[in-house]
Amino acid sequence: MxxxxxxxxxxxxxIATLDPGLIEIVVLSLQVSLLAVILxxxxxxxxxxxxxxxxxxxxxxxxxxxxxxxxxPPVVAGLAIYLLLSNAGPLGVLQLLYTPTAMIAAQMLxxxxxxxxxxxxxxxxxxxxxxxxxxxxxxxPREVTATLLWDGRYRLLTAVLAGFGxxxxxxxxxxxxxxxxxxxxRTMTTAIAxxxxxxxxxxxxxxxxxxxxxxxxxxxxxxxxxxxxxxxxYA
Amino acid sequence: MTWMMNRRTLFGLGLCAALIxxxxxxxxxxxxxxxxxxxxxxxxxxxxxxxxxxxxxKKTGIDVRVxxxxxxxxxxxxxxxxxxxxxVHSKPDEEKFVADGWGVKRYDVMYNDFIIVxxxxxxxxxxxxxxxxxxxxxxAEAKAPFASRADDSGTxxxxxxxxxxxxxDAKASSxxxxxxxxxxxxxxxxxxxxxxxxxxxxxxTWLSFANKDDLKVLVEGDPHLFxxxxxxxxxxxxHPNVKAKxxxxxxxxxxxSEGQAAIASYKIDGEQLFFPNAAPPS
Amino acid sequence: xxxxxxxxxxxNASVDGASPPLPxxxxxxxxxxGGKRLxxxxxxxxxxxxxxxxxxxxxxxxxxxxxxMHGLIPPSRGEILWAGRRADRELARRQAMVFQKPVLLxxxxxxNIWHALGLRGIxxxxxxxxxxxxxxxxxLERLAAVPARTLSGGEQQRLCLVRALSLxxxxxxxxxxxxxxxPASTLLIERLLIKAxxxxxxxxxxxxxxxxxxxxAQDVIxxxxxRVIEHGPAKVFFDQPRSEAGRAFIAGGLVx
Numbered sequence: 001m002x003x004x005x006x007x008x009x010x011x012x013x014x015i016a017t018l019d020p021g022l023i024e025i026v027v028l029s030l031q032v033s034l035l036a037v038i039l040x041x042x043x044x045x046x047x048x049x050x051x052x053x054x055x056x057x058x059x060x061x062x063x064x065x066x067x068x069x070x071x072x073p074p075v076v077a078g079l080a081i082y083l084l085l086s087n088a089g090p091l092g093v094l095q096l097l098y099t100p101t102a103m104i105a106a107q108m109l110x111x112x113x114x115x116x117x118x119x120x121x122x123x124x125x126x127x128x129x130x131x132x133x134x135x136x137x138x139x140x141p142r143e144v145t146a147t148l149l150w151d152g153r154y155r156l157l158t159a160v161l162a163g164f165g166x167x168x169x170x171x172x173x174x175x176x177x178x179x180x181x182x183x184x185x186r187t188m189t190t191a192i193a194x195x196x197x198x199x200x201x202x203x204x205x206x207x208x209x210x211x212x213x214x215x216x217x218x219x220x221x222x223x224x225x226x227x228x229x230x231x232x233x234y235a
Numbered sequence: 236m237t238w239m240m241n242r243r244t245l246f247g248l249g250l251c252a253a254l255i256x257x258x259x260x261x262x263x264x265x266x267x268x269x270x271x272x273x274x275x276x277x278x279x280x281x282x283x284x285x286x287x288x289x290x291x292x293k294k295t296g297i298d299v300r301v302x303x304x305x306x307x308x309x310x311x312x313x314x315x316x317x318x319x320x321x322x323v324h325s326k327p328d329e330e331k332f333v334a335d336g337w338g339v340k341r342y343d344v345m346y347n348d349f350i351i352v353x354x355x356x357x358x359x360x361x362x363x364x365x366x367x368x369x370x371x372x373x374x375a376e377a378k379a380p381f382a383s384r385a386d387d388s389g390t391x392x393x394x395x396x397x398x399x400x401x402x403x404d405a406k407a408s409s410x411x412x413x414x415x416x417x418x419x420x421x422x423x424x425x426x427x428x429x430x431x432x433x434x435x436x437x438x439x440t441w442l443s444f445a446n447k448d449d450l451k452v453l454v455e456g457d458p459h460l461f462x463x464x465x466x467x468x469x470x471x472x473x474h475p476n477v478k479a480k481x482x483x484x485x486x487x488x489x490x491x492s493e494g495q496a497a498i499a500s501y502k503i504d505g506e507q508l509f510f511p512n513a514a515p516p517s
Numbered sequence: 518x519x520x521x522x523x524x525x526x527x528x529n530a531s532v533d534g535a536s537p538p539l540p541x542x543x544x545x546x547x548x549x550x551g552g553k554r555l556x557x558x559x560x561x562x563x564x565x566x567x568x569x570x571x572x573x574x575x576x577x578x579x580x581x582x583x584x585x586m587h588g589l590i591p592p593s594r595g596e597i598l599w600a601g602r603r604a605d606r607e608l609a610r611r612q613a614m615v616f617q618k619p620v621l622l623x624x625x626x627x628x629n630i631w632h633a634l635g636l637r638g639i640x641x642x643x644x645x646x647x648x649x650x651x652x653x654x655x656x657l658e659r660l661a662a663v664p665a666r667t668l669s670g671g672e673q674q675r676l677c678l679v680r681a682l683s684l685x686x687x688x689x690x691x692x693x694x695x696x697x698x699x700p701a702s703t704l705l706i707e708r709l710l711i712k713a714x715x716x717x718x719x720x721x722x723x724x725x726x727x728x729x730x731x732x733x734a735q736d737v738i739x740x741x742x743x744r745v746i747e748h749g750p751a752k753v754f755f756d757q758p759r760s761e762a763g764r765a766f767i768a769g770g771l772v773x
Contacts, residue, residue: 087316087476095476097317098271098302132589133620137636137684138610147632151623179271179302182285197421198280199446232664 007205014206015213022207026214029187032100032174033167036107037115041160044112048119048159049145052127063120069113074106075172081106082176098179103187106173111163118159123148154229161222168215188214269298270481273310273318276419277390278464279303281439281508287497291488297481305419307387313337313467316474319482322489324437324464325389338467342490345498345509346463349393350441351454352424353379353433361433367457368400375403378412380432384423385415393462394435400459424450437462439508464509466490489513537687537719538600538608540564541586546595548581548743555581557743559595567735568710568720570751572727574762574772578743579723580617580692586721587614587690610637613681614690619673621665626657626672629665630680637684651679654709671702678706682713689713691722695729707732727767731755739763741772 014022051063083089085097085105096102126148134144149156171189178185180194188211195204278284279301288299302312306323313321314337321338323329332338351361351370359377361370374381375398383405384391398405405413414432416423420440427434428448436444441452454460466486471477488494490513498511541563548556555578563569571579584590586597588604599608621629630648639647652658655675660668665676674694681689691710695703710733714720724730730737734751739760746760758764765772 086312087474088314092316092476098300130620130622132584133614133616134636135589136587136612136614136616137633138606139636143636147622153623179300181300181302184300194280196425197276197419199421199424199444201446232667 003201003205006202007209010202010206011209015210022210024183025186025188025191025207026210028100028185029168029189029211030214032103032187033107033164036104036167037111037160037164039104040108040111040163041115041156043108044115044159044163045119045149045156046145047112048116048121049123049149050141051116051120052123053141053145053148063117066113066117066120070117072110072113073172074110074170075176077109078106078173078176081109081173085177097177098181098185100178100185102177103174103185106177107167107170110170110173111167114163114166115159118162119149119152119156122152122155122159126152154226157222157226161219164218165215168211168218267298268296268481269300270319270478270485271300271302271317272320272322272485273312274301274303274322275306275309275324275388276303276421277388277437277440278322278324280419280421280443281437282443282503283439283498283501283509286501287494290497291485291494294493295481295484295488297484299485305384305386305388306390306392310337313469316469316476319469319478320485321467321469322464323389324462325392326463326465328389328392329465329467333467337470337473339470341465341467342486343513344464344466344489345495345511345513346461347438347509348455349390349435349460349462350438350452351433351435352427352441352450353453354431355449355451356431357451357453359433362451362453364454365457367454367459368397370454371397371405372401372403374433375401375405375408375412378408380412380414380430381405382414382416382423382427382430382432382434384420385417386419388419389462390420390435390437393460397435397459442503442506442508463512491516536717537566538602538611539566539719540600541719542596542598542601543586544596544598546582546585546597547593548578548585548590549593555743556585556592559743559745561738561745561748563719563721563736563738565736566714566717566719568714568722568733569736569738570730570734571721571723571738571740572725572730572766573740573746574766575725577740579725579740581743582740583614583690583692583721583723587612589614611686612688612690613684613686615674615677615681615692615694617693617696619670619677621668621673621676624665625662626665626668626676627652627661629676630683633680633684639684647683651683654682655679656705671698671705674698675702675705675709678709682709682718687718689718689720691720693723693725695724695726703729727769739766 051059051066081102082097084091085094085102086092087097130148134147139147169189171193174185174187175190175193178187178190180186180190188207192204192207192211195207284301292298302318304312306325306328309321309323310328310332312318313332321332322344329341333341351367353361359374359379361373364370364373383394409415414426414430416426420436421444423434424436424440424444425446426432428446428450466489468479468482468486469477471479495511495513498509499507501508543559543561546556546559547554559582571582573579581590585592588609597604602608622632624632627648630651631644634644634647652661655678657672657676660672665673668676678694695706707729710720710722722733737747737749737751737754738745739747739754741762747754747758747763754763755767758767762772
């Protein structure tokens with residue numbers, strides 16, 4: 001309990017004074033996770049849409065795998081990217097290990113299945129309503145996919161939100177591929193892990209509160225967009 | 236065509252573009268001079284790096300990026316070429332590292348000591364015992380809870396050696412009084428606090444650990460608790476990506492008079508943590 | 518595009534030069550699904566240019582037949598021939614359909630028409646004019662930028678109809694287009710269908726509303742239990758229906 005109270009005070013103090021150390025890790029966390037989510041969505045949207053529209057052998061298996069990958073443990077994703085980027089690995093020549101780029105790649109591995117699987121579900125639901133009309137209009141599968149993705153654009157924001165929530169909160173992946181290097185690859189979550197291991201529980205909790213606040217802020221912004229969409233019957 | 240590409244859509248797209256532009260982090264920092272040092276969590280948690288590295292960077296302009304993991308992982312990472320310098324505290328493993336050709340040469344840098352900490356109640360009654368192995372024996376006989384890092388780190392290896400010297404097979408009791416956390420020193424200390432257990436820790440981590448609760452230093456001073464640190468340059472012939480020049484510059488500074496003085500000047504609450512003992516230049 | 522200023526014309530002759538690929542021939546058409554036979558061996562030939570109305574009690578298979586003709590579902594057996602040709606992509610592009618429940622995208626009214634024109638590959642330069650004309654025809658000019666899904670039922674269905682017409686189809690299918698609409702919208706839609714027919718479009722409408730059939734049909738197909746019971750000029754069907762089911766249906770009774 002005293003830790004929690006101290007944590008609140010510390011959190012408020014860090015925010016109020018715009019502590020440069022805090023700003024640095026918050027900014028890096030947002031940069032990494034936002035970029036990872038944006039890039040993952042660019043992959044996940046067409047992937048999910050195509051999976052909903054195209055019929056091909058093995059479609060069920062691909063869908064099942066994508067759904068299962070939503071639960072990919074972050075530390076496993078981190079390990080996979082580490083093995084790729086390590087100097088002993090195939091992409092070692094890129095010298096990307098222990099950089100924010102590696103962290104973005106690892107988080108993309110986590111977010112693509114989420115955005116893809118949710119997009120597929122939304123598109124399948126939309127297809128129930130639109131299928132006959134679009135076929136009547138002569139739309140090719142590619143055109144149907146594009147139509148569904150644009151039509152469901154506000155609903156797809158929810159998928160993006162889910163992906164972002166996963167990315168901003170994970171520590172396993174960014175710890176392994178980033179190395180938690182001070183001023184270079186230290187994010188909110190890796191900082192929390194570090195302070196906890198040093199026994200600075202109150203500071204760790206404070207950082208946790210800031211992390212929650214950041215996640216709420218991003219959530220709130222996107223939900224605001226959704227509410228605006230609902231009023232226009234675009235949701 | 237207002238209903239086609241209206242202002243709202245344009246604004247949204249513009250926002251996305253701005254967001255992407257603003258969030259391009261320094262993706263691949265190839266410009267600044269830097270080296271990657273694979274070291275241990277206990278060294279990092281002690282705060283030593285925050286103290287000495289800025290001095291080195293100021294002098295040479297070389298940024299030192301520390302990846303802090305367990306000793307075993309640090310050496311493995313270095314074997315993979317994912318670091319330029321290795322700075323750990325497990326002499327036999329370090330010598331094997333060099334003998335296997337992964338490292339160029341091993342240098343002594345500094346030492347600190349391990350201590351046995353435990354609950355103030357001290358059920359195994361080891362307080363003040365001079366022989367560390369003897370203390371371990373008493374803990375085993377009392378079946379008092381003991382938290383082990385069990386993570387292949389330098390600290391862990393030192394702990395296992397003490398069990399060996401005491402003639403105890405502690406792992407056989409894993410899960411009952413012998414708790415293998417598989418974690419770093421800080422996490423293991425947290426566990427020791429939570430379970431009122433004994434544990435072996437390095438003094439550096441202990442002094443800067445903020446969650447001591449009622450754990451106390453019970454055994455110290457045994458020469459067997461001596462913890463030697465070594466530094467090695469990763470072999471550039473095995474991994475051409477290794478920054479041999481900058482890496483060697485760091486090693487030379489570390490074992491030179493400036494680095495050694497910097498190490499000695501690091502104190503917590505007035506107490507010196509690490510004792511420089513690099514061999515004098517021949 | 519349609520010419521709204523031409524005077525009412527009761528003749529069958531087309532004004533514009535559209536030449537739909539008639540006759541439409543159905544040969545031995547069967548459709549089965551889930552163990553049930555919904556279309557039971559239909560042979561029919563539609564060759565006249567007037568509006569064909571497909572009528573029948575609920576469950577007769579009218580909607581299924583329409584979808585078979587349009588190519589939305591494949592027959593279990595039998596053939597569908599347009600002027601002797603099987604339907605292909607090229608032929609499909611000359612058709613359009615309006616469904617019972619209006620299907621509109623989450624865009625503005627004008628945006629929906631724009632999107633459909635895009636699917637047909639209509640050049641960007643031509644689209645603004647077509648969209649404007651279509652909206653004017655439906656009386657929806659002032660609602661061009663309004664989200665289509667917030668329009669009333671009647672407005673939505675009018676929009677779906679002019680969307681179909683903007684594609685300049687030669688065959689227009691409609692499945693109970695005014696089933697749940699107010700009389701004003703119904704009137705507007707029927708007027709548009711008559712205009713479309715006069716400009717050479719072959720209109721095939723499914724309806725269970727006898728009054729609507731009387732107003733629109735030049736040719737009637739009466740369906741029952743998946744079979745064509747009667748097929749002939751509307752006048753003949755309404756004045757002297759040959760079948761008992763047909764008589765009962767026109768009289769407004771329940772046809773089992």
